[in-house]
Amino acid sequence: MTALRLSRSKTYDLIRTHQLPSFTVGRARRVSPDSLRAFIQEQIEENAA
Structure with missing residues (x-):
């Protein structure tokens, strides 16, 4: 969470x-x-396109 600077719920959603x-x-x-x-x-890479 800290490295990505995302909330706990968003991090668990990605997992x-x-x-x-x-x-x-x-x-x-x-x-x-x-x-x-x-x-x-x-x-x-996705956001660069």
């Missing part, structure tokens, strides 16, 4: 719709740095 890959550690949901970079790059 739920598989736009932002994540994994679970115990009860916590985590996003890998590589997944975060890939998501940001995809958004940049």
Whole structure:
């Protein structure tokens, strides 16, 4: 949430719709740095067109 500067609900919505890959550690949901970079790059490319 902090890295993307998005609300908690928007972040979970992206995870739920598989736009932002994540994994679970115990009860916590985590996003890998590589997944975060890939998501940001995809958004940049989509908005540049």
